Amino acid sequence: MDQQITRRGVMKAFLVAGATGAMGLVSTTAQAAPRVPAAKVYDAIILGAGTAGLVAAVEAYDQGIKPVVLEKMDLPAGNSIYALGSVNACGTRMQRQEGVTDSKDDLFSDMMKIAVGQADPALTRTYVEHIGEDVDWLQDTIGVKFHKLEKLPYPLLSRIHRVEGGSITGGGKLIRLLLAACTKRNIPILYNTKAVELMTDKNMAVTGVRALTEEGLVDFKSRGGVVIATGGFSANREMLCSYMGGATSRLALRGSPYVTGENISLTKPIFAKLVHLDQFHCGPIVSATHANPADALNCGYGIIVDLRGKRIIDEVNT
Ligand SMILES: Cc1cc2nc3c(=O)[nH]c(=O)nc-3n(C[C@H](O)[C@H](O)[C@H](O)COP(=O)(O)OP(=O)(O)OC[C@H]3O[C@@H](n4cnc5c(N)ncnc54)[C@H](O)[C@@H]3O)c2cc1C
Numbered sequence: 001m002d003q004q005i006t007r008r009g010v011m012k013a014f015l016v017a018g019a020t021g022a023m024g025l026v027s028t029t030a031q032a033a034p035r036v037p038a039a040k041v042y043d044a045i046i047l048g049a050g051t052a053g054l055v056a057a058v059e060a061y062d063q064g065i066k067p068v069v070l071e072k073m074d075l076p077a078g079n080s081i082y083a084l085g086s087v088n089a090c091g092t093r094m095q096r097q098e099g100v101t102d103s104k105d106d107l108f109s110d111m112m113k114i115a116v117g118q119a120d121p122a123l124t125r126t127y128v129e130h131i132g133e134d135v136d137w138l139q140d141t142i143g144v145k146f147h148k149l150e151k152l153p154y155p156l157l158s159r160i161h162r163v164e165g166g167s168i169t170g171g172g173k174l175i176r177l178l179l180a181a182c183t184k185r186n187i188p189i190l191y192n193t194k195a196v197e198l199m200t201d202k203n204m205a206v207t208g209v210r211a212l213t214e215e216g217l218v219d220f221k222s223r224g225g226v227v228i229a230t231g232g233f234s235a236n237r238e239m240l241c242s243y244m245g246g247a248t249s250r251l252a253l254r255g256s257p258y259v260t261g262e263n264i265s266l267t268k269p270i271f272a273k274l275v276h277l278d279q280f281h282c283g284p285i286v287s288a289t290h291a292n293p294a295d296a297l298n299c300g301y302g303i304i305v306d307l308r309g310k311r312i313i314d315e316v317n318t
Contacts, residue, residue, distance in 0.1 A: 042068040044224040045209050047195045047262075050078040051171070053229035054178035058141070061185045065224060069187065070211055072194035072258070076175050078231040079255040084292075085163030085170015088152065091132025092161060093139070098149055100158045104128045110155055118279055135161050142177050153298040153315070193218075198226060198266050206270065233261030234280075243277040252287040 044060050046053045049071035060067040071077075089095075090102040107128045112119055138144040150160035163170030182189060190213070197210040199219060208221035233239040234253060239261045241249040264274060284293055284304055296302035297315045306312050 040068075040218065041221045041223060042066060043222070044068075044227065045070065045220050045222045046227045046229060047209065047266075048072075048078065048229040048231060049076040049175075049179075049189055049191075050080040050229060050231055051083075051174060051178065052231075053227070054175065054182060056227045056229060057187050057189075058178065058181045058185065060227075061182075061187055062141075067187060067227075068220065069182070069189040070193040070195055070209065070220065071189060071191050072230075072262075074191045076179070077256055077258045079171075079234075079259055080175050081169065081172045082255045083169060083171025083174075084294075085165060085172075085174055086150075087131070087135055087138075087161045087163070088159050089131040089135045089161050090128065090157075090159055092135040094135070094146060094149055094161060095132075095158065098158065100149065102157055102159065104132075106157075107131075107159070114154070115279075118276075120276060138174075142174075142181050144174060144177055153300075195228075195230070195262065195266060198270060200270060204270055228263045228266060230262040230266070231256070231259035233259065233264060235259050236261040239264065244280060248280070251282060252285055252290065254283075254285050254290060254292070 043065045044067040046056050046060070046067050046069045049069050053069055053071075054076070057067050057069050088107075090107045091104060095102055105128075108124055111124050111128070112121070115124075135146075139146070145164040147162045147164055149158040150162060151157060152159050163174050165171075165173040168176075179189070192214055194212045195209045196212050196217070198206050199208040199210055199221070201207050206222075206226050208219060209226055210217055210219050233243075234255060235257045236259075237249045240251075264277075267274075284297065285291070286293065293302055297304070302315065303311050304313050304315055
């Protein structure tokens with residue numbers, strides 16, 4: 001396992017990787033006829049104002065990098081604002097304070113078991129190695145408050161750290177706190193700014209982003225790199241159909257209608273390697289209302305039946 005692939009490590013790696021290409025683009029563009037308004041140059045460009053993008057922005061800033069966040073909608077409109085805000089973690093201060101016996105290796109093997117061996121081992125290992133300190137960071141640096149620890153339905157361990165949302169979802173509250181952290185740091189978040197193309201130099205190193213704004217197309221250049229945090233593709237029926245089969249394209253959509261797979265469509269022209277596209281998370285949902293019966297199921301007071309009323313699954317068996 002590459003110990004460097006931490007959230008902060010990924011940030012650094014992205015930025016360093018892009019650095020060499022940035023100089024090339026500046027000289028190339030200077031000679032070309034401008035198609036769009038004068039380029040705006042930043043240390044780093046982050047696409048998407050969801051949890052991933054805003055965390056990356058705060059981390060970048062705290063490491064001395066001045067980022068800009070480009071968001072296609074007029075507010076953070078991805079899945080983060082719909083999320084309950086439950087973080088499955090071990091090794092947190094909260095677990096230690098409550099005397100919970102848990103280990104990173106146990107969390108790793110439980111995650112691999114739940115994913116029936118299909119999870120990416122390196123990413124899963126990275127997650128379990130760092131999620132404890134990341135939850136502490138959310139408390140200390142972002143000011144997130146968590147409910148008392150809850151037990152997972154499987155295994156019965158106190159790993160659920162659920163963000164206190166008050167009158168809104170935990171995920172919505174998390175986004176509000178991350179936005180406040182960006183405001184405190186004067187990190188610009190440009191709304192109604194949709195990334196439509198990654199710009200590259202002659203070696204195809206990513207050097208910036210072409211975005212559709214209210215003023216038309218604008219080129220944003222990055223001295224460092226571009227972080228793509230535009231969410232998934234659950235709202236893109238065509239992608240669902242091509243990557244996961246026609247049946248999945250008819251599933252009820254739980255969450256944002258704006259997560260339309262730009263992480264994939266932006267990177268395809270530069271031949272990015274795409275992996276695990278056939279793997280996805282789904283769960284029981286009341287399709288008419290989009291209500292999530294997870295709490296009823298997890299506490300052991302609900303069962304899942306098919307249209308004939310026949311119980312079809314052991315609800316708490318992983
Ligand atoms: C109902 C529900 C409940 C959930 N509950 C939990 C939970 O309790 N715990 C958990 O861990 N996970 C949960 N999840 C999953 C979790 O919400 C997502 O995995 C997570 O929010 C994804 O965050 P993100 O920052 O990657 O993307 P998102 O939050 O989806 O943000 C992506 C952002 O990118 C923007 N964007 C898209 N394309 C472009 C573009 N071209 N240019 C600029 N901006 C762009 C979007 O508008 C959006 O604001 C839940 C999901 C749903 C739907």
